[in-house]
Amino acid sequence: MTDPTPETAExxxxxxxxxxxxxxxxxxxxxxxxxSWGDPVGPWGEQTISAGGKRLRPLLLLLVAGAPAGPEGSxxxxxxAAAIELIHSATLVHDDVLDDADLRRGKPTVHAEAGPQxxxxxxxxxFARAFTLLTEIDDLFSVRELSEACSALARGELMQRQDAWDxxxxxxxxxxxxxxxxxxxxxxxxxxGADAGGxxxxxxxxFGRRIGLAFQVLDDVLDVSGPPERTGKPRGTDILxxxxxxxxxxxxxxxxRLGEIxxxxxxxxxxxxxxxxxxEATGALELARESALAMVAEAKDRLPEGLGEDRRRALExxxxxxxARYA
Amino acid sequence: MTDPTPETAExxxxxxxxxxxxxxxxxxxxxxxxxSWGDPVGPWGEQTISAGGKRLRPLLLLLVAGAPAGPEGSxxxxxxAAAIELIHSATLVHDDVLDDADLRRGKPTVHAEAGPQxxxxxxxxxFARAFTLLTEIDDLFSVRELSEACSALARGELMQRQDAWDxxxxxxxxxxxxxxxxxxxxxxxxxxGADAGGxxxxxxxxFGRRIGLAFQVLDDVLDVSGPPERTGKPRGTDILxxxxxxxxxxxxxxxxRLGEIxxxxxxxxxxxxxxxxxxEATGALELARESALAMVAEAKDRLPEGLGEDRRRALExxxxxxxARYA
Numbered sequence: 001m002t003d004p005t006p007e008t009a010e011x012x013x014x015x016x017x018x019x020x021x022x023x024x025x026x027x028x029x030x031x032x033x034x035x036s037w038g039d040p041v042g043p044w045g046e047q048t049i050s051a052g053g054k055r056l057r058p059l060l061l062l063l064v065a066g067a068p069a070g071p072e073g074s075x076x077x078x079x080x081a082a083a084i085e086l087i088h089s090a091t092l093v094h095d096d097v098l099d100d101a102d103l104r105r106g107k108p109t110v111h112a113e114a115g116p117q118x119x120x121x122x123x124x125x126x127f128a129r130a131f132t133l134l135t136e137i138d139d140l141f142s143v144r145e146l147s148e149a150c151s152a153l154a155r156g157e158l159m160q161r162q163d164a165w166d167x168x169x170x171x172x173x174x175x176x177x178x179x180x181x182x183x184x185x186x187x188x189x190x191x192x193g194a195d196a197g198g199x200x201x202x203x204x205x206x207f208g209r210r211i212g213l214a215f216q217v218l219d220d221v222l223d224v225s226g227p228p229e230r231t232g233k234p235r236g237t238d239i240l241x242x243x244x245x246x247x248x249x250x251x252x253x254x255x256x257r258l259g260e261i262x263x264x265x266x267x268x269x270x271x272x273x274x275x276x277x278x279x280e281a282t283g284a285l286e287l288a289r290e291s292a293l294a295m296v297a298e299a300k301d302r303l304p305e306g307l308g309e310d311r312r313r314a315l316e317x318x319x320x321x322x323x324a325r326y327a
Numbered sequence: 328m329t330d331p332t333p334e335t336a337e338x339x340x341x342x343x344x345x346x347x348x349x350x351x352x353x354x355x356x357x358x359x360x361x362x363s364w365g366d367p368v369g370p371w372g373e374q375t376i377s378a379g380g381k382r383l384r385p386l387l388l389l390l391v392a393g394a395p396a397g398p399e400g401s402x403x404x405x406x407x408a409a410a411i412e413l414i415h416s417a418t419l420v421h422d423d424v425l426d427d428a429d430l431r432r433g434k435p436t437v438h439a440e441a442g443p444q445x446x447x448x449x450x451x452x453x454f455a456r457a458f459t460l461l462t463e464i465d466d467l468f469s470v471r472e473l474s475e476a477c478s479a480l481a482r483g484e485l486m487q488r489q490d491a492w493d494x495x496x497x498x499x500x501x502x503x504x505x506x507x508x509x510x511x512x513x514x515x516x517x518x519x520g521a522d523a524g525g526x527x528x529x530x531x532x533x534f535g536r537r538i539g540l541a542f543q544v545l546d547d548v549l550d551v552s553g554p555p556e557r558t559g560k561p562r563g564t565d566i567l568x569x570x571x572x573x574x575x576x577x578x579x580x581x582x583x584r585l586g587e588i589x590x591x592x593x594x595x596x597x598x599x600x601x602x603x604x605x606x607e608a609t610g611a612l613e614l615a616r617e618s619a620l621a622m623v624a625e626a627k628d629r630l631p632e633g634l635g636e637d638r639r640r641a642l643e644x645x646x647x648x649x650x651a652r653y654a
Binding site for chain 1: 454
C-alpha cells in the first residue's frame, strides 16, 4: 500500500503477522503487471493501479483466508488478491468514462488525460489481465467468482443508467443495485478467501454482501453530506449524475415538496448543493447512516463460528471500517 | 447462424456432419445467454449477438477441433465457441463506442440507440459472461487463451489510438497492431480447437494468426475499395478515424505527394472518398490484397500433417474465405 491510512494499518496488524508480507507481494505483482504493458498503456495502468486507495478488497480476501499453508497457498492468495484489485481498477476506469469524470482521488482520470477511447481500452485490459493472473495459478474457483462479480458490476451500472433521474425508485431496487455494483465484489473477495482458508463459503459471502452494501450506502451518504475536503469531490455528484440514492429516496418520503423537483433541471453544483441541504434537513442522512450501521452490526453478528479470535477481530474491524470513513 | 452466407454453408458441410448440430447448439446457448439478462440489457445483448454475422470464430474453433468424443467433448466445444463469440461481440460493442459508430452491419449500434454508457457496460457484461460460460465446463485452458486474447485486443485498440493520424507508421507496426486487435482471437479459436481435438497447439495457433492477419488486411482494403453497397459502410471510414492502414502505408511509399496531405484535415466522407481514389490509383490495393493472399497461401501450406482429409479441406476453405469476401 503506497499510502496506508491509520485504519488500514490497524487492520493489517490485526490480521496477523503474515498479512503485511502478503500485501507487499500483492503490491509487487500489481506493479509488475503495470510495468509489463509498455507504452502507451503502462503509464495509464500504473496510474490507475497506484492511485489505488486502501486495497480494501484484497485485504478483505487475505483476512478471510487467514494464514496460508505453504508457498502455493500464498501464491494463490496473492494472485487472487491482485486480480480482484485489477478488476476494481477496471471498473473505476470505466466508471470515469460513464460519468465523464475528470478527477479520481484528487488525480486526473485516464478518461480526462487520454480520452474515453484510451480509458475504455485500458479498462478492458485491466479486466483481461485479472483473468490471466488467475490462470497462472490454475484458480478456476476465482475465475468463476470474479467473472460473476464482473457480470454483476456491469448489470449494476446498466440498472443505474436505466433508473437515472427516476424519483420513484424503491428502496429495494436501490439496494439490489448496490448489491450488483458494489457488494458483489466484496462477496467474491470473501468467497475466494473462504475457499482458500478452508471456511464454508456461503456464510462468508453473506458477510461480504452486508458490508459491501453498507459501504455503498455510506458512500451515498457522503456524497450528500461531504465535506468535499474529506471526500475529494463536490457534494451532490450523484444528483448531477441522475443517480437516485438512499438519502434522496428517504428524503422524498418525508418531505413531499421535494417530489416537485425535476431532477433533470439540477445541472450545476450550486443547485445540487442546495438539494443536498434539503435532503440533510429531513434527517435522511441519519436514517441512511443508521441503516448502514445496522447492516454492519448484522454482518458482525452473523460471522460464523470457528474463525478463531484473530481472524474474527480483524473482520470486525473491516466491517466497522466501511462505515467509519469520515465519521 | 441466422443468415448463413453460401460460403459459410459450404464450410459447415465441409467440416463434417457433426458441425451443423454443434453450431445450432452454440446459437441456442448464445440465445439463452441473452434471454437470461432481462431488462434493459437483454434486448441490447440479444441485438448484438443476433446481429452476429457469420460466426466465423466459433466455426473455426469447431473445424479445428474435429468431431468431439462424447457429450462432454461436445459441451466443451459448444461453450468455448459461444464464449469466443461473446468476446467478439463485446469488442464490437466497445469498438462502436470508441469509433462513435451509429451503424453495424446495417443496424443501429447499442452505442447509437442507448448511448456510450449502456454500450460500455453491455460490452463489459458480454466479456464477463464469456468467462463464466467457460467456468461452467471447468475449461481453464480456454480461460487462459481468451483472457490473453482479450488483453491483445485491448492493446491493439490502444496502439491504434496511439498511432492515429501518424503517416510514418511502418508496415511492421501495422501488422503487429493487426495481430493484436484481430488475429489474436483467431489464434485463440485455433488453439482451443487444437487442444480439444488432440492436435499440437502451436502450429494451429500459427494458422490462426496468418488467416487473422489476412482477414484484417482485406478488411482494410475493403474500407478503401468499397463498394459501400457490399461493405455496408462508406469508403474511407478508417481515414476519417485517423487509422493508418496498409493501403495508405503502401500508397505513401509510391506517391510522395500523398505525404503532403494532413490526415487530420480530412473530416468529411467526400474528401475521404477522394483520398481512397488516390490510394487506389497507386496500385496499393492490389499490393495489399496480394499480401493477404500470400498470408493465406502460407497458412494453408503450413497446415500440419495428420489433420485428415476432411478437416484439412474445411480449414483450407476457411482460409480462402477470409480473403474471398466481395472479391
